[in-house]
Amino acid sequence: MIASRSPVARVAIRAASPLAIMVGVYLLFAGHNQPGGGFAAGLVFGAVLALRTVAGLQRPTHATGLIAGGVAVICATAVLTLIWGDSLLDQQIVEWTVPVLGKVKSGTALPFDIGVTTVVMGLVIALLDGLGAAAMAESPAPTQPPASTQPPASTQTKGEVSS
Amino acid sequence: MIQLVLVAHVVGLVGAAVAGRFTMRAGLLVAAIAPALSFAWAITELVGSGLAGPESPARFEFAWVERLDLRFVFLADSFALLAVAIVSGIGALVFVYASGYFSPTAAAGTRFPVFLLAFSTSMLGLVLAESVWTLFFFWEMTSVTSFLLVGHAHTNTSVQDAARRALMITGGGGLALLAGLLLLARETGSSLLSELEVVSGTSGTVAAILVLVGVATKSAQVPFHVWLPGAMAAPTPVSAYLHSATMVKAGIILMAVTGSAFADSSAWKIVGFTLGSLSMIWGGIGALRHRDAKLILAWGTISQLGLLVTLLALGTGKAVFAAVSIVVAHALFKATLFLVVGEIDIRTGTREIDELGGLYKTMPLATAAAVLAGLSMAGAPPLLGFVAKEAAIEASLELAGTERVLALLVLIGGSVLTVAYTTRFLWTVFGPGPATVVKARRWAMTVPASVLALSGLVGYVLLGSVNDVIIPASTELNADAFKYELIAWPGLKDAFVISMAILVVGIGLGAALSRSQRVAPEPLGASGVDRGLDGVLSVARRATARVQHGSLPVYLAIMALTVSLAATPFFFDVSLDGLVWWDHPLQMMLALALAASAFAGAFVDSRLGAALTLGAVGIAAAGLFVVQGAPDLALTQLLVETIIVVGFVVGLGHLGRSFPRAQVGWQAVRISISVMGGLAVMAGLIATSAHRTASAPIGEIVEQAVDEGGGNNVVNVILTDLRALDTLGEVVVLATVAIGILALARARDGSQDHDSDVEVVT
Numbered sequence: 001m002i003a004s005r006s007p008v009a010r011v012a013i014r015a016a017s018p019l020a021i022m023v024g025v026y027l028l029f030a031g032h033n034q035p036g037g038g039f040a041a042g043l044v045f046g047a048v049l050a051l052r053t054v055a056g057l058q059r060p061t062h063a064t065g066l067i068a069g070g071v072a073v074i075c076a077t078a079v080l081t082l083i084w085g086d087s088l089l090d091q092q093i094v095e096w097t098v099p100v101l102g103k104v105k106s107g108t109a110l111p112f113d114i115g116v117t118t119v120v121m122g123l124v125i126a127l128l129d130g131l132g133a134a135a136m137a138e139s140p141a142p143t144q145p146p147a148s149t150q151p152p153a154s155t156q157t158k159g160e161v162s163s
Numbered sequence: 164m165i166q167l168v169l170v171a172h173v174v175g176l177v178g179a180a181v182a183g184r185f186t187m188r189a190g191l192l193v194a195a196i197a198p199a200l201s202f203a204w205a206i207t208e209l210v211g212s213g214l215a216g217p218e219s220p221a222r223f224e225f226a227w228v229e230r231l232d233l234r235f236v237f238l239a240d241s242f243a244l245l246a247v248a249i250v251s252g253i254g255a256l257v258f259v260y261a262s263g264y265f266s267p268t269a270a271a272g273t274r275f276p277v278f279l280l281a282f283s284t285s286m287l288g289l290v291l292a293e294s295v296w297t298l299f300f301f302w303e304m305t306s307v308t309s310f311l312l313v314g315h316a317h318t319n320t321s322v323q324d325a326a327r328r329a330l331m332i333t334g335g336g337g338l339a340l341l342a343g344l345l346l347l348a349r350e351t352g353s354s355l356l357s358e359l360e361v362v363s364g365t366s367g368t369v370a371a372i373l374v375l376v377g378v379a380t381k382s383a384q385v386p387f388h389v390w391l392p393g394a395m396a397a398p399t400p401v402s403a404y405l406h407s408a409t410m411v412k413a414g415i416i417l418m419a420v421t422g423s424a425f426a427d428s429s430a431w432k433i434v435g436f437t438l439g440s441l442s443m444i445w446g447g448i449g450a451l452r453h454r455d456a457k458l459i460l461a462w463g464t465i466s467q468l469g470l471l472v473t474l475l476a477l478g479t480g481k482a483v484f485a486a487v488s489i490v491v492a493h494a495l496f497k498a499t500l501f502l503v504v505g506e507i508d509i510r511t512g513t514r515e516i517d518e519l520g521g522l523y524k525t526m527p528l529a530t531a532a533a534v535l536a537g538l539s540m541a542g543a544p545p546l547l548g549f550v551a552k553e554a555a556i557e558a559s560l561e562l563a564g565t566e567r568v569l570a571l572l573v574l575i576g577g578s579v580l581t582v583a584y585t586t587r588f589l590w591t592v593f594g595p596g597p598a599t600v601v602k603a604r605r606w607a608m609t610v611p612a613s614v615l616a617l618s619g620l621v622g623y624v625l626l627g628s629v630n631d632v633i634i635p636a637s638t639e640l641n642a643d644a645f646k647y648e649l650i651a652w653p654g655l656k657d658a659f660v661i662s663m664a665i666l667v668v669g670i671g672l673g674a675a676l677s678r679s680q681r682v683a684p685e686p687l688g689a690s691g692v693d694r695g696l697d698g699v700l701s702v703a704r705r706a707t708a709r710v711q712h713g714s715l716p717v718y719l720a721i722m723a724l725t726v727s728l729a730a731t732p733f734f735f736d737v738s739l740d741g742l743v744w745w746d747h748p749l750q751m752m753l754a755l756a757l758a759a760s761a762f763a764g765a766f767v768d769s770r771l772g773a774a775l776t777l778g779a780v781g782i783a784a785a786g787l788f789v790v791q792g793a794p795d796l797a798l799t800q801l802l803v804e805t806i807i808v809v810g811f812v813v814g815l816g817h818l819g820r821s822f823p824r825a826q827v828g829w830q831a832v833r834i835s836i837s838v839m840g841g842l843a844v845m846a847g848l849i850a851t852s853a854h855r856t857a858s859a860p861i862g863e864i865v866e867q868a869v870d871e872g873g874g875n876n877v878v879n880v881i882l883t884d885l886r887a888l889d890t891l892g893e894v895v896v897l898a899t900v901a902i903g904i905l906a907l908a909r910a911r912d913g914s915q916d917h918d919s920d921v922e923v924v925t
Contacts, residue, residue, distance in 0.1 A: 027798075032874035035794040037882065043802035050809050063905055067898045074894055078887075109874070109883035112890075116883075119894050119901070124806055126901040130908040131814045 042120025263607025336380025435476025447580025480643025582669020
């Protein structure tokens, strides 16, 4: 509905999302040496997904898989480093030379950060979903009166009743 | 050997789970294998060892929590082996029986076979336990698995109530037992059952009472018996197994193995005797008042368990010997009767004794089994129940003084009632009358019942072998017991005369009562327990409605108020001396902008305006972070602001344009709470920053980050490496929050379909 009501928003979101994803990827990888990191990247990705969903550019993503996957990756990293190194979550650093990029240094912090990213993405999507983002995207076209897009008001406004 | 048996049971669990996927019958038959193997093992050991018991009983232990010295210890002495034989032998037969009980066309089901075998395994662990902790662990396991089994038909609310009641009572008794065992282990200095010493004094008394509460809850002694009749809601194989041979015997076994520690305790004797006698009489009366065949048996079980508790509380060698004999005899005849009643239920469709009759014509095999078992229960020769009851009477005759009179009175009274309800049960169900129409016989049900019924007769014929098993087993519990043996035909002695008199009076009473048509009474205590439980739940619901009424402003007000009250001590600690007002003039400007936006946000009327001012606050805060030299924090802050904007975009669509008007008084309250909260945070920050005692370990962490973490962004290295475990915890918290949000969102979506799931209280 936002999309059909505001083509500007739709076009802008569509144009910005590849850039935003690049920024997110940059944040994820740069995080080890410069500002950024898994949490920030997760926020960016989550915002992109949520905006695209609201604008009707894609179907709602299911947060459950992202959350479960993220936790699984993190736990796997924790246990693997325990086996590989000396203790739980003991960082292991790997360096190797790749043809084009030259020397690449990475560590087990990367999969750990990727797990954080995924969980945060899931959280953002779940949050916005809880606010009704998916319902908003799926709500009927604007040919119908806009009032009908409001979901049952009773549960929504409950938090506002102050007495 | 013990580990092999345990492994066989675990393998059996997996096998039953797999086979149950095809048909429930297959699952049950696969599950029967492990108990059958344990039975074979126990019988071989018992027969091989003879009167002296096994020379070096099998022992197995492994550490559970090493630092707490918590170990699983198992020991297969002759008493344990006898118990294993009962538990596993009846278990295997019950599995076969259950495969006939559930209709052949029943859908595949893994739940029932797996739960039943899990119960059987817990029971095995319990009887083999040598350490009190092992015993307690398996004790609780039996409570949990029996809860699952009683609640098999979990969609039925009365079944739910019954299962919950059983769990509450036996679980509560488990807590008392834990306290008692802790006391016992502390006084004895060892947690091993074989090293238990006589505990005396106050702690002995307290421990005795606590253990007896555990016994009474598990073995359904008055006044804790109310769960047992309700548990008859379980499928009959479960009742036959749990409520005749095994779970209710757990209390008896506990009493038997800990009895040596309380040999001197008069509390043990008096409380145990009182509990047992009351249960014996009240159970017998209950069995005479009920009209449901299964309930008659359940009340009979309460009475029989009362007899066992009484004998074990007396604690003499002969009494313990008699108790062990009755445990064996009771397991055989009561399981048989339950199995027969289940068969009747399946084949006639009713268990009401008023609707049944003349079954001797239509169900001859079942009638024969029931009569054999019933006679054994009544204590008529030539059956195992007779010799066991003789031993009990002799044990009471051996006592002296008041004890003797009391014990004899209770025993005779209880036995007369037993004979009476047995007569009434057999006569009304199988005796003459218009025969009830029955469905076709299912052999899987008939054979186990017949085998168990015949074993009572065979046991009498081969009484020598039975003695070889029971004598060492009871000697294990009480060193005096080796002097006694079961006697097939005692001749015209006092005990024999008494038991014949009991039979005659009991049959007369039973025959008189079988014609009465009084309505069965409501279970007395059960409704009380349920009401108590409902009361607790409704208090909880009301408290939740009061505290969690769903008004966000009130939540926020409570949180802010709590914070400001908690911060009160800081107000006395504020000193403005060490304060640096700003490092950089930009900070002051940003702070002013932040404060201005916050003020504007408080006074703006429209929701969109509030969202914008909040965004301005966030961006100003991010600017402050940048000036302070924390780019990571600023970045995260900005991104969070972005997400919040998206949230507003989505959320504002559901809400009106402007805030609802608040009442003037409430507004004043809100403003004062906000001001207090803000002041409290300020005071807290100033006070804590003035109290730094050591310099921050920043240099150390930076060094570590570059060396070990291999990264230059210290914040990130702390998160992913140095304090990675904290991050792991936070991630789990985030994931939990997200799942919670999803659940809430989903509950709201589905609220029109099932309102009861989401209780929105305003």
